[in-house]
Amino acid sequence: xxxxxxxxxxxxxxxxxxxxxxxxxxxxxxxxxxxxxxxxxxxxxxxxxxxxxxxxxxxxxxxxxxxxxxxxxxxxxxxxxxxxxxxxxxxxxxxxx
Amino acid sequence: xxxxxxxxxxxxxxxxxxxxxxxxxxxxxxxxxxxxxxxxxxxxxxxxxxxxxxxxxxxxxxxxxxxxxxxxxxxxxxxxxxxxxxxxxxxxxxxxxxxxxxxxxxxxxxxxxxxxxxxxxxxxxxxxxxxxxxxxxxxxxxxxxxxxxxxxxxxxxxxxxxxxxxxxxxx
Amino acid sequence: xxxxxxxxxxxxxxxxxxxxxxxxxxxxxxxxxxxxxxxxxxxxxxxxxxxxxxxxxxxxxxxxxxxxxxxxxxxxxxxxxxxxxxxxxxxxxxxxxxxxxxxxxxxxxxxxxxxxxxxxxxxxxxxxxxxxxxxxxxxxxxxxxx
Numbered sequence: 001x002x003x004x005x006x007x008x009x010x011x012x013x014x015x016x017x018x019x020x021x022x023x024x025x026x027x028x029x030x031x032x033x034x035x036x037x038x039x040x041x042x043x044x045x046x047x048x049x050x051x052x053x054x055x056x057x058x059x060x061x062x063x064x065x066x067x068x069x070x071x072x073x074x075x076x077x078x079x080x081x082x083x084x085x086x087x088x089x090x091x092x093x094x095x096x097x
Numbered sequence: 098x099x100x101x102x103x104x105x106x107x108x109x110x111x112x113x114x115x116x117x118x119x120x121x122x123x124x125x126x127x128x129x130x131x132x133x134x135x136x137x138x139x140x141x142x143x144x145x146x147x148x149x150x151x152x153x154x155x156x157x158x159x160x161x162x163x164x165x166x167x168x169x170x171x172x173x174x175x176x177x178x179x180x181x182x183x184x185x186x187x188x189x190x191x192x193x194x195x196x197x198x199x200x201x202x203x204x205x206x207x208x209x210x211x212x213x214x215x216x217x218x219x220x221x222x223x224x225x226x227x228x229x230x231x232x233x234x235x236x237x238x239x240x241x242x243x244x245x246x247x248x249x250x251x252x253x254x255x256x257x258x259x260x261x262x263x264x265x266x267x268x
Numbered sequence: 269x270x271x272x273x274x275x276x277x278x279x280x281x282x283x284x285x286x287x288x289x290x291x292x293x294x295x296x297x298x299x300x301x302x303x304x305x306x307x308x309x310x311x312x313x314x315x316x317x318x319x320x321x322x323x324x325x326x327x328x329x330x331x332x333x334x335x336x337x338x339x340x341x342x343x344x345x346x347x348x349x350x351x352x353x354x355x356x357x358x359x360x361x362x363x364x365x366x367x368x369x370x371x372x373x374x375x376x377x378x379x380x381x382x383x384x385x386x387x388x389x390x391x392x393x394x395x396x397x398x399x400x401x402x403x404x405x406x407x408x409x410x411x412x413x414x
Contacts (some may be wrong), residue, residue: 029366037300077359101401191298201375229314
């Protein structure tokens with residue numbers, strides 16, 4: 001149990017550092033990058049919570065969060081590249097269209 | 098086009114059966130209950146999913162990559178060791194008292210014959226900390242590297258050769 | 269006796285894995301804060317996404333015993349293994365297309381690699397001036413089509 005508490009403490013420190021970059025980030029892409037890393041860390045935090053509370057159901061939530069994090073990152077990037085979510089990646093007009 | 102539509106019925110059947118097996122394994126992993134009712138529901142949804150995938154012509158090399166060799170697992174083990182070594186190297190750069198960055202955009206040619214092989218190669222480069230595939234050209238990747246220590250041409254050649262070995266079962 | 273020995277071995281393995289993984293997580297997060305520009309921060313995020321997360325997930329696998337939770341952890345590790353390079357590539361490629369370039373490039377082979385690629389919509393074909401590397405890209409990504 002002490003292992004999980006120590007791991008969670010290190011994880012929370014790492015999350016705070018990434019959150020600082022999310023707040024400071026001078027550019028949009030810095031923020032997306034920090035958001036992606038923060039999502040990965042959240043998956044790990046959900047796993048830790050599952051072990052600390054001894055409820056393995058949290059692993060399902062972690063699995064789902066990993067998927068949502070990936071799709072969310074792609075959706076944000078696609079929106080800022082095409083200014084719309086409906087247009088396909090195969091369309092010829094570039095990001096400034 | 099990315100997807101190759103032309104394939105014989107036998108290949109498609111093999112892919113359908115492989116997808117069915119994989120989906121059943123996924124259902125059993127996520128469910129964890131073995132009552133007859135839930136198993137029946139699982140089987141029904143798996144078969145419906147495979148039917149939909151076949152109808153949407155998704156049973157190709159990209160969605161069901163059964164053309165890859167099983168030796169891919171060994172490649173992943175080799176890749177894990179490489180990832181660990183590269184992570185230590187990146188940590189050393191980050192923790193150095195004054196960071197000696199010399200960022201580079203370098204050209205890494207590929208020699209894989211399939212789209213899937215190139216995807217595996219590009220993703221392996223990205224997975225290894227210190228190098229990231231940025232853009233794809235006609236016959237090479239554009240790779241961003243943190244310092245010149247990560248840009249050894251031998252390392253990329255070794256990785257590309259290993260990917261070429263596992264990308265296609267029959268040649 | 270035998271079982272407790274196995275438990276002890278599992279605990280030691282978990283301890284080593286958590287220590288290594290947490291080290292990678294902390295160094296990666298520290299690097300995200302410390303490194304000077306976007307392109308170098310990508311590599312720090314790579315340390316978090318691959319080495320740190322995977323090693324911690326492996327450490328968790330030792331604590332479940334062999335049951336369905338282990339399989340779920342393997343599934344999570346596999347999904348991270350597949351999706352994290354794709355997400356990293358998506359971020360870097362979006363920044364590249366938007367015209368963001370690393371500051372202080374030592375070696376640049378962009379032209380040879382992408383000389384005949386029509387789809388690579390590169391608004392700034394030439395190198396950015398060294399004095400203000402990020403300024404033009406900001407305007408292009410922020411206000412270009414707002």
